[in-house]
Structure formats: C-alpha cells, structure tokens
Amino acid sequence: MARSEGFQTKGKEKLINKQENLNNMATAEISNKVIKKDDSVLCMVSTAVIQSLMNRIESLEQTVEDFRSKLNVNDFVSQVIDNVQNITTEKEMLNVTEAAEYLGVSKSTVYKLTSSHTIPFYKPLGKTIYIDRKDLIDWMKTNQYKSQKQLQEDAMRIITQNKRATSHMITRPLTVSADEDSRLNRMRQLASDIRKKYSLK
Known part of the structure; x- marks a missing residue:
C-alpha cells in the first residue's frame, strides 16, 4: 500500500506538472497572439505617422519654393550691394x-x-x-x-x-558798514524814482 500511495502521489505530481505546463503554454500562446496583434497595430500606427510626417515635409518644401519664387534672392543681394556702395560713396x-x-x-x-x-x-x-x-x-x-x-x-x-582762486584771495568778513548801508538805501531810492518816472515795474 505504501508503494501504491507513492505511485499515486508521483502520478498526481506529474499530472499537476503537466497541467501547469499546459497552462503556461496556453498563456504564452495567448500573449504571442496579443504581441502579434500589437505589432500589427504598431505597424499600422507607425505607417500613419510616417505618412503624416511625409505630408508635412512636402508642404514645407512647397512653402519654401513659394517663398523663393516670391523673393528673388539675386535682386535682394544686388539691392543690398547698391545700398552698401551708396553708403561708402556718400554725397x-x-x-x-x-x-x-x-x-x-x-x-x-x-x-x-x-x-x-x-x-x-x-x-x-x-x-x-x-x-x-x-x-x-x-x-x-x-x-x-x-x-x-x-x-x-x-x-x-x-x-x-x-580752490586755487580763493586760496590766493584775502578773505574778509562780510559786514556792511553804516556808510555802505546808506549808499545801498540811496541806490534803492534812485531805482524806485526811475521806475515811477518811466512807469517801469
């Protein structure tokens, strides 16, 4: 019996291993199909992106050609040269x-x-x-x-x-004597008389 039990456990283990292998193979097959499906989607997406980029490049090339046809580079360069010559030979x-x-x-x-x-x-x-x-x-x-x-x-x-000019001068206090004060008053009086006489302000 012991021997038959050993065979049974080994048989069960083999069955479990086979079942696990089958499960692993099924999972691998499913993932391969998904990968193949993803690859085909990626191929479709990448061709669409490439086609879009090609269209953009063609439109840019067309824009550059239109720009070149509108702007004649030779005329522009000759105009710049004329301007430079005019600057160098000023009138x-x-x-x-x-x-x-x-x-x-x-x-x-x-x-x-x-x-x-x-x-x-x-x-x-x-x-x-x-x-x-x-x-x-x-x-x-x-x-x-x-x-x-x-x-x-x-x-x-x-x-x-x-500083040089004032260092040579003799400095004196700024005081007004009575004599100078009376002269100033007389000058003020004369100025006011002249203003009145000639009606100046």
Whole structure:
C-alpha cells in the first residue's frame, strides 16, 4: 500500500506538472497572439505617422519654393550691394529729402530748420535747397548732453579751480558798514524814482 500511495502521489505530481505546463503554454500562446496583434497595430500606427510626417515635409518644401519664387534672392543681394556702395560713396551735398532721411526727420522739419537759418544751406538754382553733410553733423552735435562721468569731471575741475582762486584771495568778513548801508538805501531810492518816472515795474 505504501508503494501504491507513492505511485499515486508521483502520478498526481506529474499530472499537476503537466497541467501547469499546459497552462503556461496556453498563456504564452495567448500573449504571442496579443504581441502579434500589437505589432500589427504598431505597424499600422507607425505607417500613419510616417505618412503624416511625409505630408508635412512636402508642404514645407512647397512653402519654401513659394517663398523663393516670391523673393528673388539675386535682386535682394544686388539691392543690398547698391545700398552698401551708396553708403561708402556718400554725397557731400544733400537735397531736402536726403537730408531728412539722413537726420531721421520729416522734410517739413528740414525746411523749418533752413528757413530759421538754424542749418546753413545753399540755393544755387534759386529754388532747390542743398545742405552740406558736414553742416548737418555739426548741427547734430550742438545740443550735446553730457554723460554722468563728464558732469562729475566738470564739477571736479570747477571745484579745483575755485580752490586755487580763493586760496590766493584775502578773505574778509562780510559786514556792511553804516556808510555802505546808506549808499545801498540811496541806490534803492534812485531805482524806485526811475521806475515811477518811466512807469517801469
């Protein structure tokens, strides 16, 4: 009996092992099917994404071509070269339009500056106004605002000059004598008489 029980337990164990193996195989087969299904879905998704990216690239290429056709690069480069050459070969005498562009103001402002004789100008034909570029530069430099550093340097220079000048002077107390006081009163009286006589304020 003991022997038959040993066979039975071994048989049960074998059956359990076979059943576990079958379960494992079934699970593996199911997971393989899912993986295969996922792979086909991934393939479908990746082809859709790739197709979308290709469409975007084609539209970008078309946009670049449209941009190139609208903007002629050669014309643009030649225009830039002409502008650079114009800058390097500056004219000495400018008309009102060129002077306005040079100063960055309107033409009416340039006319106002010339009519008030703020800027020197020339009228060789009697009507057309020409302005020397150097005169424009000089006019621009007339209203210079000093930097903080320049203001400090000016203040230090004035202080040192005043120290030198006052060190040589003899200092005296600022007292007004009776004689000077009477002179001041007489001057005030004369000033008020003159104001009344000529009706000044």
